[in-house]
Amino acid sequence: MLNVLLAGAxxxxxxGLVRAYLERGDRVFAVARDPAGSAxxxxxxxxxxxxLQLIACDLNAPAAATTIRAALGETRLDRLLLNAGVAGPAAQDVASVSEAEIAQLFLSNAIAPLRLARALAAQLNTDAVVACTSSVMASLQLSPGADLPLYAASKAALNSLLLSWAAQLGAARDFSLLALHPGWVQTDMGGTQAPLSVAQSVNGLVPVIEAAAGRRDCRFVDYQGQELPW
Structure with a gap:
């Protein structure tokens, strides 16, 4: 039985990931701002x-890691899945976005996930997997983020921070790092026109996450396991 912490649950x-890991028989710590409000x-x-242990926590709060560590106690983690994020302002225009909006976007999508991952790294078991929900729009080579340039930039920042962290840890890192593109999914953010259901995305993501255990590399992949250019 794996110990799985999932933030943004x-x-x-x-x-969907919480449900999938529970159905596998694993133990899940589900972090959300208001878990009691989630049916x-x-x-x-x-x-x-x-x-299933529910942890109420605002992931953007400076004390988020302290709150989560207190809930975990001595529990060590096999999977750390950081899924929380926001789309950002409706008008994705650098000429009109406010400082507060851009700060909130980059904090939510890039800084907070890496801050939490770094803080919880000491509680990871050997050959664990740390996976952050990214987006194909983060790829600087593919550059598909023309419609949501600020969102794309925030996810590119997430990927950049993952790569930097991997480089800083070097050979001392005994866990895998993943930036995951879940596909275009029918969620509040993705909209009803998206081609993938949550179940289809999750049914791909879980095997990709599990295949990373023990590899100890840092990769940018989609829900089908396809490597994406950074």
Whole structure:
């Protein structure tokens, strides 16, 4: 039984991953700003009992890691899945975006996930997997983010921070790092016109995450395991 911590668990892909790991028989720590307000998490808690622990935490808060470490206690993690993120302002224009909007976007999508990953690294078991939800729009080579340039930039920043962290750790790192493109998914962010359901995305993501265990590399991949250019 794996110990899995999933941040951004209240809905969409995050909730789908919580469900998938519980169905595998694993123990899941589900982090959300208001887990009690998530009907999906409440239902899963009733079904799976002690194998699902809900942690109320604002991931952008400076004390987020302290809150989560207190909830974990001495528990060591096999999977750390950082899914939380925001689309950003409706008008994705550098000429009109406010400083507050851009700060919130980059904090939510790039800084907070890496800050939490670094803080929890000491509680990872050997050959664990740390996976952050990124986007194909983060790829500087593919450059598909013309419609959402600020969102794309924030995810590119996430990827850059992952690469930098991997380089800083060097040979001392005994866990895998993944930047995951989940596909275009039917969520509140992806919209109903997206071609993938949450279940289709999650059914791809879980095998990709599990295949990374023990590899100890740092990769940018999609939900089908295809390597993406950084």
């Amino acid at each position: 209240s809905r969409g892909i995050g909730l 999906g998490l409440t239902e899963l808690a009733a079904q799976h009992g002690a194998r």
